[in-house]
Amino acid sequence: MKGQPGMHRDHHFGQLFEESSDPAFIVDPFGDRILAANRAGCALLGYTRKELLATPVSRIHPADLPQLREFFTRVLEHGQGSTTTLTCRTKSGTFLPIEMALFAFGSGGRLRILGLLHDRSEHRQPRLGH
């Protein structure tokens, strides 16, 4: 019974994850794979969910893959991390500046990363105007 509250909470979380307005992803840090993406995440990158789960992480971050790997490493070491220096490539080929908060967690004895993204395009627009 001890594990039930957690399980219950994670079930709850599944619902929150899916319905969240934040683009959210769960990735396998070693497998270059996206394991789950919510509706907002699919919309941000312009993929259907099926397409997104078949797309390697490296294809979404082609411009700064070494930095992403280093960031993953930091997050796995410290449990969490946040950065505003990375970009994502959408299905249409547009590069989006993003803010990314990552959280490491264990699932079935494996390390996984939850990523919450925030599109910073609007943030950058006024700066370009200066």
Added chain:
Amino acid sequence: MRVEKENRGSLVIRLFGPLAIEDGARTLGPRDLGGARPKQVLEILLAARGHQVATDRLADLLWPRQRPRNAAGSLHTFVSALRRHLTCDRAQARELVVTEAEAYRFATDLVDFDLDRFDRLVERSAREPTRAARRSLEQALALVRGELLEDEPYAVWAQDLRGTYQGRVLGAHLDAADAALAELDYAGALAHADASAELDRFSERAQRTAMLALYALGRQHEALRAYRRFCALIDGEFGLEPTAQSRALQSAILRQEDVRALLPRPIERSRRDAGERSVRLLGRANELGTLERAARQALGGSFALLLIEAEAGLGKTRLLDELAASLVGVRVGRASCSELERHLPYVPLAAALRDALTRAELSGQHQEALRKIVPELTVADPPAEFSEIEVLEALVGVLAGHAPLVLLLDDLQWADQATITALSYLQRRGAAIPAALVAAVRTEDAPPGHLARRLRPDTIVRLNPLTPAELAPLAVPDLHEATGGNPRFVVETMTRGSRGELPATLAETLLARCRSEGAASYRALLAASTLAQPFDPEPLAALLRADAAELTEELEWLCERRILRVDGPRFRFRYDLVREVLLASVSPARRRLLRQQPGPPADPAGSAPVKRAPR
């Protein structure tokens, strides 16, 4: 094996001083072994340190001018006499003095032999931190009761052995003196330095150590007098001048430099400890073997540049640790390059040199030019200008002067251009120096075209993720799948696993993130999650019965921590998902209490935790 058990350690044989054999209460001296010849046979066999000595060789040594007609028979008689006198137990005697095919051997592994004990202690001291090393050296020196085989002043085997051990005893005294200096025991250092000088009055290192100890004791005039005396001695005997290192020490004493800058640094941890980690080294045997072989070959007299290449977390630093630990008795200097210091010339190289050599060793004939690399080296005022090539030549000179030597540079991807150039130059110019430079580079930060990529290492070791078979000894199910074989993640998984700190669920992961900001912040976040977004600080302060200004500071801090963000004059959660998880974690009782607080009504989501927050 009966004899081994009974005799290991119980039969003590001493060659330092006059030959002595102790067996419990019984002590045998040089005259108690059945005559001069049996005693000499024993000495020759002991000098062979457990190896067999051919009967021909024995005969040559015993009868250098003319052998008797029946030399083999005579030898047999001497060995029999030796066995009889050595111990009453005939079987034991045969196990100690072993008959081989046309040879004899003394089984030194079955006795407590002072030369073996001396060597073991000295060898151990090379791996120990300063304090323990000094203790080991002094234990070794305590075994030196006198000159080796005093009772055989002219025998060839005794002279050879004596010469070898005179050097080893001298080295042990000098190392003990250095350890004493590092521990700031100047009187102890002086005693060892004096003992060294007695063994070899031309030992310049002994003279320098004595000068340094005298200077540290405040006897500056005696230190300078000792220097002058030594100058006169080697000038008179050989027409030589002291080396640059000794001259530099004299100058430092004349300048009254801070003595601590001249002293050797203590080693706090043993090298073996440095290599030890919570998770033992897995795999990498081939890579470590390759590095060790290449380094040893370089130390044999052919300079080598070795490179370890790998992505982050694959164990470059650990491999350097292991390599350093394996280089017993070799002077090793180590440093890491820093991303923040990559614009500063020579910083990592200087750090590695400082780690390997003392200030006094860095001083000397190259010190003026070397100052460009190691700026603290004091030089004439005003300092002379040197071209880059002169600086690099000074570096070559210092390495050559203190080889064998190994320098380890970690994170070479962040090295400055001057350091990379110096490595290349050393490789070209130092070909005959017994030294090795081992660098580790992170591949993702050193793409093609990177300066470090222009080096042409003699050996490259590339690290790959560990294989499932290499992780198997840890006996953790699915460890390879969970970590991708990345050693850093393996360590993390193992240590987190033992601490139980890895959050079990996604929701706990996000809650843990919020809790990590402290109890007050977590309480504010929980309360804020029940408010409509964005929210003003005042109603939140009312909910928490807190001071609005102080709470606003707390909220600003949470913005810096990227949990909240500023939204016009208000605040909101940076990620709605975090807010929703917090809201879902608020108990019904607390929600009821929050609703009862004065102030504006809480967000309806407060009573419906799963509902999506408005954006």
